[in-house]
Amino acid sequence: MAVTSTYRRAGPVQRFWSVIKDICSRPSGAIGLALVFSHVALALIGPFIVPYDYTTMNAAQMLSQPSAAHWLGTDHLGRDTLTRTLLGGREAILVTGIATPLAVLWGGLVGVFFGLVGGRVDDVLMRIVDAFLSLPWILKMLVLIVTFGTGIEVLIPTLAFFYGIPVIRIARAATHDVVARDFVQAARARGHGRFTIIWQELLPNVRDALLVEGAMRWSWMLLAFSSLSFLGFGVSPPTPDWGLMIADARGFMSFSPWGVIAPMIGLSSLIIGINLSADALAKALGIDRAQKAPV
Amino acid sequence: MTTPPKSNGPIIAVDGLSVGFRSRAGAWLPVLRDITLSVGAGESIGLVGESGSGKSTLALAMMGYLKTGLHVLGGRVDFSGIDMFAQDRQSLEKVRGGRLALIPQNSGQSLAPNLRVGAQIGEALRLHSALPEARHAARVLDLLTQVRLPDPASIARRYPHELSGGQQQRVAIAMALAGEPEALLLDEPTTGLDVTTQAHILELLRDLARETGMAMVYVSHDLGAIARVCDRVAVMYAGEVVLEGTAAQILRDPSHPYARGLLASIPKLSDVCLPRALDGRPPPPGGAGDGCAFVARCAIATERCMVERPDLSRIADGAKTRCHLPQQVRSIPLSGERNAQQRQLPAELSLSLGDLAISYARAGLFERLTGRDTAKVATVDGIDIELRQGETLGLVGESGSGKSTILKSIAGLLPPLHGQIALRGQDDLPPRVEDRSAKHLRDVQLIFQNPDESLNPRQTIAQILAQPLKLYFGLSGQALIARTTALLAQVRLGAHYLERLPSQLSGGEKQRVAVARAFAAQPELVLCDEITSALDVSVQAAVLELLDDLRRDNGTSYIFVSHDLAVVKALSDRVAVLYQGRLCEIGPTVDVYGPTAHPYTEVLLGAVLEPDPDFVPSLSASDVVEQSPPARGCPFQRRCPKRLGAICDQTAPPPKTFAAGHTIWCHRDDLAAPQLS
Ligand SMILES: Nc1ncnc2c1ncn2[C@@H]1O[C@H](COP(=O)(O)OP(=O)(O)OP(=O)(O)O)[C@@H](O)[C@H]1O
Ligand code: SF4
Numbered sequence: 001m002a003v004t005s006t007y008r009r010a011g012p013v014q015r016f017w018s019v020i021k022d023i024c025s026r027p028s029g030a031i032g033l034a035l036v037f038s039h040v041a042l043a044l045i046g047p048f049i050v051p052y053d054y055t056t057m058n059a060a061q062m063l064s065q066p067s068a069a070h071w072l073g074t075d076h077l078g079r080d081t082l083t084r085t086l087l088g089g090r091e092a093i094l095v096t097g098i099a100t101p102l103a104v105l106w107g108g109l110v111g112v113f114f115g116l117v118g119g120r121v122d123d124v125l126m127r128i129v130d131a132f133l134s135l136p137w138i139l140k141m142l143v144l145i146v147t148f149g150t151g152i153e154v155l156i157p158t159l160a161f162f163y164g165i166p167v168i169r170i171a172r173a174a175t176h177d178v179v180a181r182d183f184v185q186a187a188r189a190r191g192h193g194r195f196t197i198i199w200q201e202l203l204p205n206v207r208d209a210l211l212v213e214g215a216m217r218w219s220w221m222l223l224a225f226s227s228l229s230f231l232g233f234g235v236s237p238p239t240p241d242w243g244l245m246i247a248d249a250r251g252f253m254s255f256s257p258w259g260v261i262a263p264m265i266g267l268s269s270l271i272i273g274i275n276l277s278a279d280a281l282a283k284a285l286g287i288d289r290a291q292k293a294p295v
Numbered sequence: 296m297t298t299p300p301k302s303n304g305p306i307i308a309v310d311g312l313s314v315g316f317r318s319r320a321g322a323w324l325p326v327l328r329d330i331t332l333s334v335g336a337g338e339s340i341g342l343v344g345e346s347g348s349g350k351s352t353l354a355l356a357m358m359g360y361l362k363t364g365l366h367v368l369g370g371r372v373d374f375s376g377i378d379m380f381a382q383d384r385q386s387l388e389k390v391r392g393g394r395l396a397l398i399p400q401n402s403g404q405s406l407a408p409n410l411r412v413g414a415q416i417g418e419a420l421r422l423h424s425a426l427p428e429a430r431h432a433a434r435v436l437d438l439l440t441q442v443r444l445p446d447p448a449s450i451a452r453r454y455p456h457e458l459s460g461g462q463q464q465r466v467a468i469a470m471a472l473a474g475e476p477e478a479l480l481l482d483e484p485t486t487g488l489d490v491t492t493q494a495h496i497l498e499l500l501r502d503l504a505r506e507t508g509m510a511m512v513y514v515s516h517d518l519g520a521i522a523r524v525c526d527r528v529a530v531m532y533a534g535e536v537v538l539e540g541t542a543a544q545i546l547r548d549p550s551h552p553y554a555r556g557l558l559a560s561i562p563k564l565s566d567v568c569l570p571r572a573l574d575g576r577p578p579p580p581g582g583a584g585d586g587c588a589f590v591a592r593c594a595i596a597t598e599r600c601m602v603e604r605p606d607l608s609r610i611a612d613g614a615k616t617r618c619h620l621p622q623q624v625r626s627i628p629l630s631g632e633r634n635a636q637q638r639q640l641p642a643e644l645s646l647s648l649g650d651l652a653i654s655y656a657r658a659g660l661f662e663r664l665t666g667r668d669t670a671k672v673a674t675v676d677g678i679d680i681e682l683r684q685g686e687t688l689g690l691v692g693e694s695g696s697g698k699s700t701i702l703k704s705i706a707g708l709l710p711p712l713h714g715q716i717a718l719r720g721q722d723d724l725p726p727r728v729e730d731r732s733a734k735h736l737r738d739v740q741l742i743f744q745n746p747d748e749s750l751n752p753r754q755t756i757a758q759i760l761a762q763p764l765k766l767y768f769g770l771s772g773q774a775l776i777a778r779t780t781a782l783l784a785q786v787r788l789g790a791h792y793l794e795r796l797p798s799q800l801s802g803g804e805k806q807r808v809a810v811a812r813a814f815a816a817q818p819e820l821v822l823c824d825e826i827t828s829a830l831d832v833s834v835q836a837a838v839l840e841l842l843d844d845l846r847r848d849n850g851t852s853y854i855f856v857s858h859d860l861a862v863v864k865a866l867s868d869r870v871a872v873l874y875q876g877r878l879c880e881i882g883p884t885v886d887v888y889g890p891t892a893h894p895y896t897e898v899l900l901g902a903v904l905e906p907d908p909d910f911v912p913s914l915s916a917s918d919v920v921e922q923s924p925p926a927r928g929c930p931f932q933r934r935c936p937k938r939l940g941a942i943c944d945q946t947a948p949p950p951k952t953f954a955a956g957h958t959i960w961c962h963r964d965d966l967a968a969p970q971l972s
């Protein structure tokens with residue numbers, strides 16, 4: 001009895017939409033994707049919809065409480081907190097949005113390469129990666145940033161570099177898994193070239209693991225970027241940024257809490273959104289994230 | 296220990312149970328439909344059916360357990376008078392593992408790896424037995440003795456990885472016995488074990504059931520195993536019990552068309568024919584319609600079967616069958632008709648292996664620097680085999696005997712230590728696949744055991760089949776599509792499969808695609824590594840028929856590796872028996888399965904189970920698994936029931952030729968296997 005004979009192979013575009021649909025069919029995925037989408041949209045159109053100019057200071061209205069004019073009050077320089085919160089993610093999303101794909105790309109390529117080479121070279125490389133990962137990240141990054149300065153042109157490559165290293169592990173492990181499977185052996189036995197085997201058999205199967213990994217890396221990187229800003233090594237004033245805003249408003253927390261709470265809501269809603277989406281993406285692609293090492 | 300209230304009723308009573316899940320569209324789709332079944336004390340009942348028929352779901356439901364997503368739609372399950380689906384978790388947990396124990400598939404492999412065997416059984420006692428702590432140590436030894444493990448004290452101190460697969464399975468059984476269960480549920484407990492190991496475990500279960508008076512529910516797709524341990528059998532199809540009766544009623548002359556088809560699809564040692572394939576697939580949950588669930592595959596279906604669902608009703612011989620036409624079912628044959636052997640073969644050689652030796656042990660850095668050779672015994676040694684064109688050679692032996700290793704070497708994936716691999720008698724194949732010419736590559740194709748592993752999950756069937764066509768023949772465009780479609784048709788799949796992914800195919804369909812991919816190369820020789828062992832018997836029969844057709848049409852030679860002696864017998868012209876990487880016996884199928892046999896062949900044949908309740912396997916050797924071949928002498932010396940003495944340990948046995956082309960490597964002169972009845 002023919003059960004269903006109407007399966008159609010999805011092209012890349014159809015496959016993309018079917019994955020998105022699958023994500024949205026899960027409540028957590030729908031919420032996550034909506035959060036991420038609104039943040040990105042806000043980053044794009046924010047400057048056109050905010051009520052105030054983010055640099056306008058007002059000495060008469062420093063640290064004011066929420067009011068009709070300033071819904072979330074003002075900061076210690078009298079700038080509108082709502083405006084600065086709405087704009088505070090732009091820099092973070094821009095920097096991490098470029099650095100994450102870079103990290104996944106270089107980490108993925110290196111990981112796949114060493115996973116294929118195997119043997120002693122691979123062992124040595126993994127020792128180095130492990131040693132590197134055992135150092136606290138913030139220290140390593142501070143060293144680089146202090147050496148080269150804090151502009152975007154330094155932050156992007158630095159973040160991409162550091163966050164690519166754990167990706168090596170994932171890509172290498174995924175490569176090992178796939179290489180051991182019979183369909184790769186079958187391709188070898190048929191006599192396909194090395195390049196064909198990598199391109200047709202290996203990469204399509206490693207790709208999904210890397211996509212999920214990339215989504216996770218993004219949320220970690222956002223946290224790192226905000227921490228750097230908080231410490232004064234990220235965005236330079238007066239550009240609004242959540243990390244920086246929290247650092248500035250922290251001293252006035254007791255009588256003007258919105259200065260800290262508002263950017264915190266901004267940052268955490270984005271990170272939660274990314275995490276929820278990544279989980280749903282993993283489920284939609286059939287990858288069990290529970291098994292992934294939490295590096 | 297508190298004895299449960301004794302009742303005269305059944306231990307497990309399933310009454311009108313229906314279980315299902317909710318589809319995306321919101322409808323309830325049944326996985327079990329209206330099951331009524333009871334198991335009395337001391338009774339063992341077998342549940343059989345194809346994969347997806349609901350047998351495991353039913354066994355788990357008897358424990359009051361349903362996989363996530365499944366719900367009880369109606370009916371009930373009682374265990375010793377307790378309504379299992381009305382209990383809270385705590386009281387269920389008390390019953391499970393204690394009075395009602397489950398041995399799941401691969402339970403031997405799921406023992407905790409870091410705990411000694413004795414400690415694990417002790418833990419089971421602590422949880423499920425009322426025995427005082429002080430007596431646990433003694434009880435552990437009792438239990439290990441009860442499952443017939445030699446030297447229980449030493450076994451108790453070992454870790455699971457220090458035991459063989461069969462021993463692990465025995466430990467798992469001992470753990471299940473710790474709570475002195477009234478009922479034992481077994482889900483495919485011997486799948487994945489060697490024939491000899493399986494036969495031994497089944498004997499143990501049979502004895503345990505007799506000794507302890509436990510009720511047993513035995514789930515399996517293997518009618519041979521069921522025949523050995525069960526008094527009663529229930530055959531399941533599409534979530535229903537379609538036939539229920541004593542083992543003899545069900546296995547000799549069943550009164551349901553599905554059960555007859557199932558029986559006919561099993562290869563039997565006593566048969567000379569290929570088994571008969573049962574075409575078609577069971578309906579998916581909810582797809583059974585208003586009539587009989589089997590109607591689409593039934594040879595004697597009538598109009599009535601389409602519209603009216605038959606009841607499970609008692610018939611003349613005392614069995615219960617769910618069929619409108621129990622009088623007509625006898626017209627459905629119980630065995631195959633197609634004779635695969637006795638074909639005229641051309642004299643030209645296809646493949647010759649000359650003194651082939653293969654080792655996994657690679658010389659370490661130290662040995663390479665000092666130029667010293669490690670005195671390791673090769674995994675496979677002294678393989679001399681010639682294969683004629685169009686011939687099928689069966690390769691049998693227990694797990695670890697080197698069957699896959701030899702195939703990998705022929706395919707060039709594992710360069711041998713020494714020896715020749717030649718095609719057509721004179722065309723030497725380079726040892727490494729990378730050094731082989733396009734013609735060589737095309738000539739030798741390999742099919743793997745598990746199609747889930749051997750088909751790339753990210754490629755469509757069209758892409759999978761296109762690979763060899765592009766590589767070997769440079770096909771593209773219209774020609775490529777035409778050829779792929781033709782290949783699919785050869786393995787009896789329609790063109791609408793082209794755009795599907797492997798995950799959208801059933802197990803048997805996937806394996807057909809793998810076969811089609813191998814035949815795309817128009818090979819001289821196809822290497823089949825256990826290609827039917829992941830499949831249901833009915834599907835296996837279809838794949839065997841397909842292989843037979845393809846060799847008729849294309850004149851292809853096969854090396855057919857399997858641990859199942861009945862399957863090998865059905866398809867092979869000649870058979871080679873392998874133990875620890877050494878040849879024991881090789882010859883025409885009739886001779887190898889005939890009265891004169893190597894002691895190891897005899898052991899293997901004795902362990903084969905036939906789906907017949909009166910069939911008694913003859914177990915002459917232990918089921919100990921050896922890790923490496925002995926340094927000298929006969930490879931089988933440590934397990935041989937007919938060992939002569941020092942000569943077997945010291946001198947490698949010489950080949951002796953009996954009938955034409957029938958060679959046995961053994962020192963004994965009196966070699967006779969039991970006659971097959
Ligand atoms: N990659 C490997 N490295 C080292 N030893 C191996 C490797 N693969 C297999 N072996 C060993 O080689 C021997 C033969 O293995 P092989 O896989 O050929 O057996 P088989 O007859 O195909 O068994 P099965 O029926 O379980 O498939 C076994 O002792 C096994 O442990
Ligand atoms: S009821 Fe009809 S279709 Fe069903 S098994 Fe019997 S004869 Fe076949």
Ligand code: SF4
Pocket residue numbers: 893894895929930931932933935936937938939940943948960961962963
């Ligand atoms: S040579 Fe000796 S040990 Fe080997 S099979 Fe023959 S009798 Fe048994």
Ligand SMILES: [Mg+2]
Pocket residue numbers: 698699824825
């Ligand atoms: Mg094998």
